[in-house]
Every structure is written in C-alpha cells, then in structure tokens.
Amino acid sequence: MIELLDVCYVRLGTKDIQTSTDFATRILGLEVSESSRNSRHLRSDERGHTLYYHDGDPNDHVVGFEISSNDDLDSAAATLEAIGNEVYRGTRDECDSRHVRDFISFREPSGLKIELVVRPEVLGKRHFPSRDAGISGFSHVGIFSQDCQRDEQFWTQVCNARVSDRIGDVPLLRVNEIHHTLALVPSQRGGLQHINHQVDSTDDVMRSYHLLKEHNVPIVFGPGRHPTSGARFLYFQGPDGMTFEYSVGVSEVDEETYRERQFGFEPFSLCMWGAKSNLDGLEN
Ligand SMILES: O=C/C=C/C(C(=O)O)=C(/O)C(=O)O
Numbered sequence: 001m002i003e004l005l006d007v008c009y010v011r012l013g014t015k016d017i018q019t020s021t022d023f024a025t026r027i028l029g030l031e032v033s034e035s036s037r038n039s040r041h042l043r044s045d046e047r048g049h050t051l052y053y054h055d056g057d058p059n060d061h062v063v064g065f066e067i068s069s070n071d072d073l074d075s076a077a078a079t080l081e082a083i084g085n086e087v088y089r090g091t092r093d094e095c096d097s098r099h100v101r102d103f104i105s106f107r108e109p110s111g112l113k114i115e116l117v118v119r120p121e122v123l124g125k126r127h128f129p130s131r132d133a134g135i136s137g138f139s140h141v142g143i144f145s146q147d148c149q150r151d152e153q154f155w156t157q158v159c160n161a162r163v164s165d166r167i168g169d170v171p172l173l174r175v176n177e178i179h180h181t182l183a184l185v186p187s188q189r190g191g192l193q194h195i196n197h198q199v200d201s202t203d204d205v206m207r208s209y210h211l212l213k214e215h216n217v218p219i220v221f222g223p224g225r226h227p228t229s230g231a232r233f234l235y236f237q238g239p240d241g242m243t244f245e246y247s248v249g250v251s252e253v254d255e256e257t258y259r260e261r262q263f264g265f266e267p268f269s270l271c272m273w274g275a276k277s278n279l280d281g282l283e284n
C-alpha cells in the first residue's frame with residue numbers, strides 16, 4: 001500500500017510564462033519564491049512552493065504527493081512496477097529543482113503524471129502573498145478520469161485513499177483527515193481538472209468574486225456551497241484553460257466514526273445554494 005501523506009505541488013506547462021505568472025500573483029494571490037527565464041516557483045503557504053509554471057505544453061500536468069521516507073519510496077516503486085506501471089526515479093538535479101530529497105514518477109490509470117516525493121522543503125521565511133486573497137494554502141486537486149470506478153480502485157487499493165463521499169460515481173477521496181485531497185471527474189481525457197486553494201473566510205471568497213469579475217476572469221461555478229465537504233467555493237478560469245478554486249470550511253473526518261456517503265448525481269449535490277456548474281465534466 002502506498003501511503004500518501006498529502007498533495008504537495010502541481011507543475012504546469014504554459015505557453016506564456018509571463019501571463020501565467022501575472023495571473024498567479026495579481027489575480028490568484030500567490031508569491032513567486034524562485035524565478036528563472038523559463039520557470040516560476042510559486043508559494044501559497046509555509047511550503048517552499050506549491051505551484052510551478054514552466055515554458056512548455058499546457059497539457060503537461062504533474063501532481064506531487066508527499067510520502068514519508070526513502071524506504072516508502074522504494075516500496076512504492078516496487079508496488080507500481082508489480083502492477084505494470086513504468087516508474088522513473090528523479091535525478092539529483094530534478095530533485096534539487098523541486099526542492100525535495102527524492103522522488104519517483106509514474107502515470108495514474110487515466111494518464112496524469114504523478115510524482116511521489118520525500119521531504120519537500122518548508123521555508124522559515126514567512127509567506128508574503130502578492131495580494132490579499134486570504135489564501136491559507138494549497139489543498140486539493142480534481143483529476144479527470146476516463147473510468148471513475150477503475151481509478152477509484154487504484155487510489156483506494158494501490159494507495160491509501162479513502163472515499164469520503166460520492167456524487168453518482170464521482171468520488172471525493174481523502175488521504176488524511178481533510179475531507180478530500182483529490183476528486184475524480186469523468187472525462188474522455190486525462191489530466192488536471194482543477195486546483196484548490198483554501199482561503200480564510202467566506203468574505204475572502206466574495207471579495208475575490210468581485211475582483212475576478214472586475215478583471216473579466218471567467219467564473220466557472222459559484223459562489224456556492226458544496227453539501228459534500230460543506231465548503232463555500234468559487235471556481236474560475238486561469239491561463240491555458242486551467243480551473244482554479246477558492247474554498248473555505250472544508251470539513252475534517254474522524255476516521256473512527258465517519259461513513260462514506262452517496263449523493264445523487266444532480267445539481268444540488270454540487271451546490272446546495274443552487275449555483276449552476278460550468279465545471280468541465282460536471283456541467284448542469
Ligand atoms: O461538485 C462537487 C465538488 C465537491 C467538492 C467539495 O465537496 O468541496 C470539491 O471541492 C471538489 O470536488 O473539488
């Protein structure tokens with residue numbers, strides 16, 4: 001069993017590094033922690049970076065998950081190879097550019113590249129956001145799935161993910177006490193469906209809603225409230241068609257007493273306030 005501790009970063013190719021950086025700092029509210037001619041490391045919390053943009057194909061998405069030790073990394077590689085996955089071990093330079101001690105990469109069943117990393121760096125220097133969006137940190141991702149039932153089996157049987165809720169066959173999966181760290185969203189393609197940052201309050205969600213509208217950023221869903229995690233949310237479109245989410249109030253799960261719930265595949269399962277979803281794979 002591969003024991004994922006948490007999601008730690010997303011890496012995205014972009015056609016225009018400057019436009020993507022401007023969005024990430026002036027709109028989303030992240031901090032540039034490292035910059036080169038063709039890449040940016042961006043920070044959202046105490047970690048050294050949680051988002052990385054680089055010149056490249058905008059369909060090139062990678063999600064990093066932290067695992068606890070090199071022994072766990074070796075046994076994860078053996079587990080993945082035993083079920084037919086090709087596993088790549090990061091070179092020293094690649095580890096250094098990610099600020100991690102070690103990592104391996106592989107593709108999950110719908111094709112998204114996953115990196116399992118050991119000892120991602122946290123910075124002593126206080127995080128200083130580029131705008132007052134109220135972000136408290138990077139929290140979860142949505143992943144496109146060509147077969148939600150098959151992919152749920154991968155995340156729950158090969159890895160340690162547990163189902164918190166399902167909307168139809170769409171599972172919200174946790175790897176720690178947070179209600180979900182990944183959601184599988186039906187699609188013909190693979191890749192990343194959305195990137196979530198938690199904010200401090202509903203006021204932050206609503207302040208950003210008005211700021212985004214003023215800057216003509218397309219709103220994809222919300223403001224609204226998920227009956228699943230209880231979070232108040234707002235989804236909007238960033239560069240290269242990537243969807244970002246702010247949310248606040250995601251519930252925590254007591255492993256001893258929690259039982260997974262089944263929600264119907266209907267609009268009020270997505271938003272209990274009745275907002276209409278234009279989310280890729282979850283339109284209504
Ligand atoms: O539309 C369903 C989304 C549910 C949630 C939630 O319960 O918070 C998400 O944030 C998500 O799937 O990303």
Ligand SMILES: [Fe+2]
Nearest residue numbers: 140142196245
């Ligand atoms: Fe989300």
